[in-house]
Amino acid sequence: xxxxxxxxxxGRFSESAIDDEIVLMRLDNGDFFxxxxxxxxxxxxxxxxxxxxxxxxxxAAQYAVPATTIxxxxxxxxxxxxxxxxxxxx
Amino acid sequence: MTLSAAQELLAHETRVTFGTAPRHLDGDGLxxxxxxxxxxxxxxxxxxxxxxxxxxxxxxxVDQGPGVEEDEIASWLNGSVYSGVASLNGFLPLHASAIxxxxxxxAFTGASGAxxxxxxxxxxxxxxxxxxxxxxxxxxxxxxxxMCLPGHKRLKLTQTxxxxxxxxxxxxVASFIDKVYARPxxxxxxEPMPLAELAFLEFGGSRTAARLSAGESxxxxxxxxxxxxxxxxAAQIDRARYFAARTxxxxxxxxxxxxxxxxxxxxxxxxxxxxxxxxxxxxxxx
Numbered sequence: 001x002x003x004x005x006x007x008x009x010x011g012r013f014s015e016s017a018i019d020d021e022i023v024l025m026r027l028d029n030g031d032f033f034x035x036x037x038x039x040x041x042x043x044x045x046x047x048x049x050x051x052x053x054x055x056x057x058x059x060a061a062q063y064a065v066p067a068t069t070i071x072x073x074x075x076x077x078x079x080x081x082x083x084x085x086x087x088x089x090x
Numbered sequence: 091m092t093l094s095a096a097q098e099l100l101a102h103e104t105r106v107t108f109g110t111a112p113r114h115l116d117g118d119g120l121x122x123x124x125x126x127x128x129x130x131x132x133x134x135x136x137x138x139x140x141x142x143x144x145x146x147x148x149x150x151x152v153d154q155g156p157g158v159e160e161d162e163i164a165s166w167l168n169g170s171v172y173s174g175v176a177s178l179n180g181f182l183p184l185h186a187s188a189i190x191x192x193x194x195x196x197a198f199t200g201a202s203g204a205x206x207x208x209x210x211x212x213x214x215x216x217x218x219x220x221x222x223x224x225x226x227x228x229x230x231x232x233x234x235x236x237m238c239l240p241g242h243k244r245l246k247l248t249q250t251x252x253x254x255x256x257x258x259x260x261x262x263v264a265s266f267i268d269k270v271y272a273r274p275x276x277x278x279x280x281e282p283m284p285l286a287e288l289a290f291l292e293f294g295g296s297r298t299a300a301r302l303s304a305g306e307s308x309x310x311x312x313x314x315x316x317x318x319x320x321x322x323x324a325a326q327i328d329r330a331r332y333f334a335a336r337t338x339x340x341x342x343x344x345x346x347x348x349x350x351x352x353x354x355x356x357x358x359x360x361x362x363x364x365x366x367x368x369x370x371x372x373x374x375x376x
């Protein structure tokens with residue numbers, strides 16, 4: 001899952017930021033998702049232009065750790081977002 | 091829309107006359123105890139030959155057939171019809187009872203039997219006036235503040251709740267409802283107020299009052315009670331708008347998971363715990 005930009009699927013969900021949390025709801029089935037901490041950061045870094053490596057690098061910089069340290073976790077999380085139908089790649 | 095205008099609107103729309111009501115809104119007859127919403131209209135069939143019809147701008151018409159008790163009419167008017175009329179006029183009803191403290195509303199919601207009315211009644215012993223029982227109307231028309239409209243002033247309690255709270259029982263709610271009306275112990279509130287806290291009531295092994303996350307709050311606000319179903323049908327609201335409404339409420343006030351002990355012998359201590367929780371938050375942000 002490298003190279004292609006990660007994008008949020010427009011019209012698929014509603015989003016609301018409350019305190020330190022982002023809450024998402026899929027509009028077709030009502031499923032809820034709550035993002036905070038690192039998951040929220042990654043979600044906010046998904047802009048339709050950045051690929052997984054770029055998102056990983058920016059997240060790593062935020063936490064002042066080598067990108068390789070968190071690369072697998074970020075990939076797993078983005079995969080989960082894809083599986084949840086919230087984002088797509090390419 | 092000013093809040094006083096909201097109260098006037100609701101009073102106007104819930105005015106009741108007796109007359110002839112339709113038997114259906116879309117060609118299909120209603121079963122007993124069924125409520126139908128279509129466009130700007132509501133039609134409810136009671137347990138027998140009672141039909142209650144509302145059309146926006148025209149108030150409520152009660153068609154009282156033979157054998158229909160006055161108590162049953164009042165029960166429907168104060169329950170499902172009230173929620174439906176409020177929903178058709180842009181208010182969001184929550185299945186909750188509430189008290190007032192320091193100019194703000196502290197509401198209690200939960201499944202039937204969770205003790206909403208009992209708790210609101212008992213808190214009167216600590217001087218908290220009743221804001222509403224059973225249905226709390228939320229006014230989201232002000233983008234800067236989520237407001238609550240004061241509601242029904244007669245508590246509906248089981249006999250056990252009457253004994254626990256020390257409330258003075260009045261008439262039975264209806265022959266088919268095993269509850270009585272009771273007067274609030276510390277008076278009532280007649281003015282709209284902002285929402286300070288919405289507590290989701292549970293019984294458990296220890297008394298706790300834990301703040302809920304935004305996500306859990308929003309999920310819990312989507313309860314399966316008929317009040318929420320009435321609102322969604324009346325407002326013809328899609329998921330996105332309903333989600334937006336719930337997030338506004340969750341963002342505007344503290345959302346709390348409030349656990350009390352179920353043993354009736356612990357009721358007084360439960361009340362003291364909740365009262366202390368409410369007053370401890372005085373001046374604290376939502």
